[in-house]
Amino acid sequence: MKKSLLLAFFLCIVLLVFPENSNAKSLVNPNQTYTYEEMTADIKNLGMAYPELITYKSLGKTPFGREMWAVGVGRGDATLFINSSHHAREWLTTNIAMEMIDQYSESYVNNTKIDGYSARSLLNEVTIWFVPMVNPDGVTLQKSGLNAFPSWTHQSLIKMNNGSKNFKRWKANAQGIDLNRQYPAGWELKSGLTNSYMNYPGKRALEAPEAAKLAAFTYWVDPEITVSYHSSGRTLFWNYKVKKGNYDRDYTIAKKVGNMTGYSLVMPTSTPSGSGYKDWFIETFDRPGLTPEISYYVPNTNPPISVFPEEWRRNKAVGLYLAQESDKLWEKKVTHVNKTITTFDTKSTLNRPDPDHASRKTLKPGVYTVDATKDKWLRVSTGTVKTWVYASSFVYGEVSNVNEPLLLLTKKTLFSMPLQNKNTKVLIDQQIVTAKKKWNNWYLINTTYGDRWITDASVLKNYSPTTINETYKLLVPKVAWEAPVYTAKRTSLQKNTVINATQQWNGWIRVQFDGKHYWMRKDHTLESFNVNNSTENVNQEIVLLTNKVLFNLPSYGSNSGKSVKAGTYQVVRKMNNWYGIKTSYGTKWVSHSSAITDNQTNKINTQYELVRPKVAHSIPSGSAAVRSIPVGTIVQATSEWEDWTSVIYDQQTYWLRTDSVLKPFTVEQSTEPIDQELVLITRKTLFTLPSYGSNTNESVEPMIVKATRQRGNWYAFNTVNGERWISSASVITDYHPTAINQQYELSQEKRGFTIPSTTAESLIIAKDSVVTGKQTWKDWILVEYSGKEYWVKTDATLVPYSPQQNMSKMLSTETSPETTSEQPEVKEEKIQ
Numbered sequence: 001m002k003k004s005l006l007l008a009f010f011l012c013i014v015l016l017v018f019p020e021n022s023n024a025k026s027l028v029n030p031n032q033t034y035t036y037e038e039m040t041a042d043i044k045n046l047g048m049a050y051p052e053l054i055t056y057k058s059l060g061k062t063p064f065g066r067e068m069w070a071v072g073v074g075r076g077d078a079t080l081f082i083n084s085s086h087h088a089r090e091w092l093t094t095n096i097a098m099e100m101i102d103q104y105s106e107s108y109v110n111n112t113k114i115d116g117y118s119a120r121s122l123l124n125e126v127t128i129w130f131v132p133m134v135n136p137d138g139v140t141l142q143k144s145g146l147n148a149f150p151s152w153t154h155q156s157l158i159k160m161n162n163g164s165k166n167f168k169r170w171k172a173n174a175q176g177i178d179l180n181r182q183y184p185a186g187w188e189l190k191s192g193l194t195n196s197y198m199n200y201p202g203k204r205a206l207e208a209p210e211a212a213k214l215a216a217f218t219y220w221v222d223p224e225i226t227v228s229y230h231s232s233g234r235t236l237f238w239n240y241k242v243k244k245g246n247y248d249r250d251y252t253i254a255k256k257v258g259n260m261t262g263y264s265l266v267m268p269t270s271t272p273s274g275s276g277y278k279d280w281f282i283e284t285f286d287r288p289g290l291t292p293e294i295s296y297y298v299p300n301t302n303p304p305i306s307v308f309p310e311e312w313r314r315n316k317a318v319g320l321y322l323a324q325e326s327d328k329l330w331e332k333k334v335t336h337v338n339k340t341i342t343t344f345d346t347k348s349t350l351n352r353p354d355p356d357h358a359s360r361k362t363l364k365p366g367v368y369t370v371d372a373t374k375d376k377w378l379r380v381s382t383g384t385v386k387t388w389v390y391a392s393s394f395v396y397g398e399v400s401n402v403n404e405p406l407l408l409l410t411k412k413t414l415f416s417m418p419l420q421n422k423n424t425k426v427l428i429d430q431q432i433v434t435a436k437k438k439w440n441n442w443y444l445i446n447t448t449y450g451d452r453w454i455t456d457a458s459v460l461k462n463y464s465p466t467t468i469n470e471t472y473k474l475l476v477p478k479v480a481w482e483a484p485v486y487t488a489k490r491t492s493l494q495k496n497t498v499i500n501a502t503q504q505w506n507g508w509i510r511v512q513f514d515g516k517h518y519w520m521r522k523d524h525t526l527e528s529f530n531v532n533n534s535t536e537n538v539n540q541e542i543v544l545l546t547n548k549v550l551f552n553l554p555s556y557g558s559n560s561g562k563s564v565k566a567g568t569y570q571v572v573r574k575m576n577n578w579y580g581i582k583t584s585y586g587t588k589w590v591s592h593s594s595a596i597t598d599n600q601t602n603k604i605n606t607q608y609e610l611v612r613p614k615v616a617h618s619i620p621s622g623s624a625a626v627r628s629i630p631v632g633t634i635v636q637a638t639s640e641w642e643d644w645t646s647v648i649y650d651q652q653t654y655w656l657r658t659d660s661v662l663k664p665f666t667v668e669q670s671t672e673p674i675d676q677e678l679v680l681i682t683r684k685t686l687f688t689l690p691s692y693g694s695n696t697n698e699s700v701e702p703m704i705v706k707a708t709r710q711r712g713n714w715y716a717f718n719t720v721n722g723e724r725w726i727s728s729a730s731v732i733t734d735y736h737p738t739a740i741n742q743q744y745e746l747s748q749e750k751r752g753f754t755i756p757s758t759t760a761e762s763l764i765i766a767k768d769s770v771v772t773g774k775q776t777w778k779d780w781i782l783v784e785y786s787g788k789e790y791w792v793k794t795d796a797t798l799v800p801y802s803p804q805q806n807m808s809k810m811l812s813t814e815t816s817p818e819t820t821s822e823q824p825e826v827k828e829e830k831i832q
Contacts, residue, residue: 024105024106024109027046027049027102028098028101028102030095030096030102030308031308031309032095034095035139035140035144036136036139039069039098039133040067040069042102043056043069043071043098046102046105047071049105050108050109053073053075053105054071054073054105056070057069058070059131059214059216059217062135062136062137062174063174063175063209064174066136067136068131068133068134069131069132070129070130070131071129071130071132073104073127073128073129074124074126075123075124076124076125076127076386077125077127077330077351077352077387078126078127078224078323078327078329078330078331079128079129079223079224080126080128080129080224080226080319081129081131081221081223081225081226081227082097082100082129082131082226082227082229083097083130083134083214083226083227083228083229083277084097084133084228084229085132085133085136085139085229086135086179086228086277087138087171087172087178087179087231088135088138088141088167088171088172089142089169089171089300089301090171090231090232090302091133091139092294092295092305092307092308092311093231093294094132094133095305096308096311096312096315097132098132099316100128100316101132104119104128114316114317114320115260115316115317115320116317117320117321119320122320122323122324122327124385125323125327126324126327128319129217129223131217134179134214135179135210137173137210138170138172141167141170141174142168142302145165145167146165149174160176160196161197162196162197167197168302169301170198171197171199172195172196172199173208175195176194176200177202177207177208177211178198178200178201178202179210179211179214181201181275182202182205182208182211183206183211183275183276183277183279184206184275184280185274185276185282186240186272186273186279186283187201187205187274187275188201188275189204205275214277215280220356220357223326224287224325224329224330225288225322225326225329226277226281226287226289227289227290227291227292227318227322228276228277228289230292230293231293231294231295231303232294232296233293233295233296234261234262234264234293234296235264235265235266236254236257236261236263236264236292237276237291237292237293238250238251238257238265238278238288238289239251239254239268240268240272240274240279240283240289241272241279241282241283242282243286246287246288250282250288253288253290254288254290256321257290257292257321257322260314260315260318260321261292262314263293263314277291278290288325290322292315294307334353334372334374335373337370337371337372337373339369339370339396340368340369340397340398341368341370341380341394341395341397342366342395342397342398342439343389343393343394344365344393344394344418345393345417346363347362347363347389347393348362348389348390349361349363350387350388351387352388353374353377353388357388363380363382363387367398367399368380371386373391374388377389377390377391378391378394393422395417399437399438399439399444400438402435402436402438403436404434404461405432405433405434405435405465406432406434406435406460406461406463407459407460407484407485408429408430408431408432408433408458408459408460409458409460409485411427411430412427412455412458413427413455414426414427414428414449414452414453415452415453415454415455416452416453417453418453426452428447429488429489430483430485430488431482431489432482432510432517433445433447436451441455441456464505465504466503467502467503468501468503468509469501469502470500470501470509471500471530471531472499472509472511472526472529473496473498473526473527473528473529473534474493474497474498474526474527475525475526476525477492477493477494477495478492478520478526479492480492480518480519480520481520482516482517482519484505484506484508484519491518493557494556496555497513497555497556497557498529498555499512499513499553499555499557499558500512500553500558502517504522507521508520508522509522509526512557513557513558515559515561531553531580535573535574535575535578535580536574536575537573538573539571539572540571541569541570541571542569542571542581542595542596542597543596543619543620543641543646543655544564544565544567544569544590544594544619545594545619545620545621546594547564548563548564548590548591548594548595549590550564550585550588550589550590551590551591552588552589554576554578554589555578558589562585562588564583565618566619566621569581569583571597571598572587573587578590578591578592579591579595596620596641602640602641603639604638604639604640605636605637605638607634607635607664607665608635608647608664608665609634609662609663609664609670610631610632610634610661610662610663612631612661614628614629614656614661615627615656615657616628616629616647616649616654616656617644617655617656618655619655620644620655621655626654629656633649633692634665634690634691635648635693635694636688640658643657644656644658645658649693650693651695651697665689667689667690667709670711671709671710672709672711673708674708674709674710675708676706676710676715676733676735677705677707677735677736677737678704678706678707678735679731679732679755679757680700680702680703680704680705680730680731680755681730681757681760682702682730682759683699683700683701684700684731685699685726686698686724686726687724687725687727688724688725690711690716690725691725692727696724698719698721698724700719701761702760704735706718709723713727713729714726714727715728715733735756735777736777737776737777738776738777739775740773740774740776741772741773742772742773742800743771743800743802744771744773744783744798744799745769745801746766746767746769746797746799747796747799748767749764749767750793750798751763751764752764752765752783753792754791755791756777756780756782765785769785770801771785771792774789776794780792781793781798
């Protein structure tokens with residue numbers, strides 16, 4: 001359960017590129033009796049947690065079906081190989097290897113150091129390969145005994161164990177062959193020996209499949225250094241017939257590892273026994289090989305798990321130190337350079353300059369830095385990672401971007417790359433091309449075959465036409481060439497074609513026709529053309545019966561690449577059978593084909609009422625139905641064509657079939673004259689006809705208007721723009737005020753409204769103000785105040801008022817005891 005949770009957790013946080021601070025967590029618990037099954041699960045979990053750093057694969061299965069797992073940690077091309085558990089009872093070395101994989105990966109992601117060694121910098125240059133358990137069958141037998149094996153093997157295993165069912169001393173594989181005595185370096189047949197729990201070398205070298213697979217894998221890894229972990233005794237074997245020229249190198253490395261681990265170096269003897277993995281590697285590859293024996297000496301069984309922390313402390317940096325030394329040895333084998341290359345095709349990449357080390361990644365065409373070569377391979381940098389590619393389809397240096405017009409004076413051969421061996425055998429005619437890239441005397445141009453390279457032979461490179469913006473009309477049919485040379489491919493343009501010239505050079509002009517560029521001689525057969533001077537200014541409509549291509553000029557060949565849908569458009573200019581219409585792209589031109597122009601339609605000014613719902617069309621075509629207009633709608637008809645009528649509805653032009661559904665309508669005959677005031681209590685949209693769909697962009701504020709005509713719930717009144725109609729919604733139609741002439745004094749301030757509605761605009765009339773009532777309607781009074789009229793609510797705050805009352809009030813004030821001696825004279829004058 002714990003393993004499953006860990007796996008789920010890491011699946012959620014897998015990143016394609018490791019962040020700087022990802023706080024990776026340890027996945028391996030090395031402080032336990034570590035089984036083959038636990039190791040397998042941890043390898044898979046590690047691979048999922050570090051997909052860009054860890055690779056794992058099976059080297060094949062043991063005789064009893066267990067996988068021999070190999071794990072690669074790192075992203076570099078130099079290699080180091082560490083293996084463990086050749087011997088069954090030495091399984092604690094698997095714990096060491098697995099902890100290295102775990103801790104080095106964690107340190108890489110977190111960018112930390114282990115005893116001063118940077119895992120990230122080293123593992124970017126080196127890949128450390130591990131086979132953590134060379135002998136999984138033997139380890140399983142030593143730990144789990146007979147229960148882990150089929151019953152038919154039990155008697156044989158007991159016999160090889162000298163009759164004992166206790167397998168704690170077991171050292172060999174499950175066939176009783178000692179794997180570390182199987183390698184062809186001083187191997188010899190031992191007479192009198194047979195399959196046993198220890199020391200039996202087999203009938204021949206590499207007889208055991210485990211040893212054979214490990215040897216084959218070593219050739220594949222091709223490591224600079226190998227480490228084969230064993231136990232016990234804290235010693236370090238490092239020499240087997242080491243050649244004199246390699247002695248100092250190997251001894252220096254072994255001494256450093258001895259100092260790091262505290263293990264005693266075993267010095268060479270005159271008669272080394274051989275047949276061990278380290279012996280075979282040194283003899284075969286002439287490279288350093290080490291065999292550390294971990295733990296204090298424990299005879300005939302496995303070291304206790306309690307010794308692991310101490311052994312880890314001694315060995316935790318060994319892999320990183322040896323990775324550093326492996327990188328040094330590897331770099332001596334490559335030729336170092338510092339060059340820039342440009343590649344032109346997608347390249348397969350390799351982890352090492354060896355076809356057997358192909359990776360799943362590819363290198364896109366581009367510019368790269370090469371820091372080393374080996375044989376026919378190049379090492380290129382892609383970010384922090386270096387990869388190897390085959391030295392083909394590239395040039396040294398960087399290809400520069402250009403935007404350079406070239407005049408090809410002869411036919412030119414196309415190349416897929418700027419390399420003489422990339423000849424496509426395809427020729428292109430003389431023409432003008434634009435170079436996109438340049439390398440030495442090569443140019444990359446765009447052709448009908450795609451981007452291709454040409455040499456600069458027979459190419460006019462100082463070609464520099466002048467930019468112009470001139471428009472011409474052809475007075476005669478005229479030949480146009482694809483290049484300003486008479487030998488170029490040519491075509492003919494018709495008389496009256498209007499063309500736009502964008503360049504001129506040496507008596508030639510460059511024009512555009514049908515999306516292509518041509519050159520023609522600038523002579524008397526060209527007439528200057530100006531849209532404003534050469535076309536007629538008009539103001540009319542045109543109906544396009546089909547979708548139409550838009551042209552920049554009134555001429556075929558100037559197509560803009562844009563189009564408009566069938567419909568009605570405003571024409572602003574005209575030339576012969578060409579019409580300049582307003583579009584969202586600006587003024588563009590259309591031909592008269594599949595179009596109805598003003599001179600083809602009959603202009604009318606008629607209104608119709610629909611006696612049934614009717615389908616409206618965007619153009620006079622039965623296939624262009626766009627909406628339905630409801631029964632009773634009154635529409636304004638503007639033109640007729642064949643059996644179609646164009647009408648205005650919702651400020652849009654639509655076409656209706658001319659039939660009995662269209663009932664003639666006249667305002668005078670179909671509406672009733674009235675003389676009635678209406679109160680508009682909200683802003684009202686104005687209509688040209690008593691019908692929805694005839695709406696205008698005009699509106700009026702809340703106000704009182706004089707209605708002159710009525711049709712049902714529609715009312716007409718005069719505006720500055722003529723007669724307009726409104727619907728009865730939000731309109732008081734029973735407005736019949738009564739005239740009065742009465743003054744009032746306000747006993748408290750009061751709100752006055754522009755119409756008899758509390759939703760209208762208002763102001764505050766001050767207390768004690770005297771107002772004159774003009775009209776009353778329901779519970780409203782129209783009063784005059786400060787020269788303007790306002791409607792106020794009828795209530796007790798309106799106190800009737802007369803001048804006599806005011807005079808009496810003033811006299812009462814003048815005769816009070818506080819009146820001055822001058823007041824009687826004033827009062828007298830007022831009485832008179």
